[in-house]
Amino acid sequence: MSNAMTRRHLLSTAAAAGATALVGAGPATASARVAPNREPLRTVAEVDPKERAHLERLKQLADPPCDEAVADVFRRGQGAAVNEALKGWETNGQAVPDGLPAKLRDFLESSFQLPSWADPEQMAAGHRFARANAQQISFAAVLDVTPERMRYPASAAAIFGIEGPHDNKQGFAKALRAVGDMLRPDPYGPDGAGFVTPVRVRMAHSAVRYLLHTEGNWDTAKWGAPLSQLDMLAEGNLFTSYLIDHLYKLNVDPSEQEAEDYFHECRVGGHLLGMSDDGMPMTLTAARERAKAVDTLHARVTPQSATYVKATIEHFASMAGPKDMTVPPATALVRYMLGDADADEFGLERSMWDAVVPTAVWGFFAATQFGGLPTPSATMTQLAIKMVRYAMNDGQEIDLAMPLHLYGHH
Template identity: 25%
Template sequence: MPETPEAPPSSSASSRGRWTDEVLEPFRSMGEPVADAAIQAVFANNEVAAVNRILQSLHSNVHLVPSEMPDAVETYLNQTDDWPEWADAEKVRLGQQLFQRYGMQMTLAYFTWSLPCCYAWAKAAKVLTWTGGIDKHVHRRIIETAQFVLDVMAEGGLGPKGFGVRTAQKIRLLHATIRYHVGKDPTWQASEWGTPANQEDHIATLLTLALVPRVLTKLGLDFTREEEDAYFHCWKVIGHFLGIHPTLLPRDLDDAEQLWEAIQQRQVRPSEDGVALTKALVDYLKMRIPGTMMDGIVVTTMRELCSVAVAEAVGLEKTDWTRHLVAPMRLMFSLSDEAQDQADFAAKMSASLSRKLLEGLHSSETGGSRVTFRIPQSLQESWNLAGAEDKKAS
């Protein structure tokens, strides 16, 4: 592993607001007490098989019934499914409506901006490659992330016993399991890399989802401040369900953008892990796009959305002829935005790439095993994907 380069010059302190290194650094050694306690109790009671069933239920996207769960996990689920007092139900509804309307374009951004940003954080990328099997790991992470986003952003996903709440709770347990196992590995350098799946990495990942509307303006979409605020608030509520420390949840959108800038300055560094993860991601997305002529559009879109620092950190290859498609793509996104109608021809064209990726996930396999991927009915109808489930079953 090459020596980690020195940090790039810091921009003005005002761009980071209150998020100084002194504020953020302690969160690198912090896990999540509630989920950690549940997992520790399960292992102490030698209920490993039950943990495996819980994590498998995340892959297969099914609910667990109480009889299948250890007491500690059932208690955890009952303790962590309430909305926070500060949650605004109307903003959550507006945020989900925005996703219902622009979710195809947002999904494209998750694949081509959110994940590369995660891989650009050298310390966070370390835990993602720790267990080996990078290709299998990246494929499963793509599917799980996409499923999680669809579950929490679908109509009713964050309601009582909603699919989104349950998926967030299970991901929270998955992170606790990672901390339990990797944290016991004597070769894990906690003093240098932090606690595996720590709080800073969690809020950073959440921001790659919560700030997507801002990123999509690079492709011609335009959102009102009210829409961006509602979308961010929706993800702030989701962050609560994921067990992110209340102190780390930004107060508002401006605060979130300052936190994002601080984390980028702190964590974006070139690494072999980030390069390997991104290569696996690019290869996977190319595989999901029919044919080979448009393979270059994956890297082209990543380079258009990601910062130069992120692109360099993850070793993105150079763009090919598909870079000339960026302007038409931006025009199509803009037209679909003006049309305000996902049934419009331009909207369908602008979302065609993400549609192919979503449809490809239905036939996904990781490590030779089939992965179940479910698009909520309300989103299938909004995105004209109503036949996707039938395609998967055939």
């Protein structure tokens, strides 16, 4: 994908959004909507002691079965060989590749099953909702959820260790890869990637943990386990309850049942990613309450994470043109999705675009739904995702391989 083509695609999307705004569609309905209250509690003392103890236990836990299999790979010095063997292993119908260490092979073969509590009908309904709103969900995942991940210092510290303290373009691209894979028509069928992609992400997480312990200076007393169950819970909250509660900004107003169905499908995905069943609550209402406790106890923006988010926005914006022209509207996009409070925490600058972007964005998505523009299908969304993934990864396809060294050891 050439840089010129990527710029044309992004600029045409921006032009369509701007045109929609000019013909009069506006966020009057969106501004009248009020998202469920996700504000953290005022003080740590307000968090129930049992909940606080439970979250502290999650902070000390990682993903033992995957961690053991991946540590065995590294101790054997077979990390590069395993990455090579797994190249091209992308769909559920493909056999686990030959030539893998026995412990890893056994782990991979055991991962191709849904949890006992998974409800096929609810999963199917959740998947229909996701595909029907694929563009909006992808938009929110990139411009809202991904920056918000940097509000959790322990998780951010692990990301810095692997990618360096500069920008999160790899994180954006990998998140897009996962979102795109889950938007396939039948993610758990032979042509889908609903089992393969999560287990490969789990392996990458386990490799990060191993490297932070062996090459880094990970402070377990301070942070707990690297990419712990608590970190996975925080990120799971962002991709489920947080994302659902921000879709109204993109003219999507899911019913209570649609939201629960989507949450259930995502919870199944979280289980396959290695989340413990007692981490993510069973219902969306309970997940919102747990998210408040997590934010109260563990969310804060550090100077490093603020720099990281701003650098990523600059990188993304520079694909569309000169930074002085593209960074302000790109920053306004992120500010609109995050809200002023979180955007101010990250130190995102305000500009004249703050008054324009909400109307343009809401109007664009309103037009696609009401017939003013062609309704984007999940297939077209996957194509757009692939284009951006290539751009974010310097023209290369995103590989879900295990990292073999920390950033400073590359």
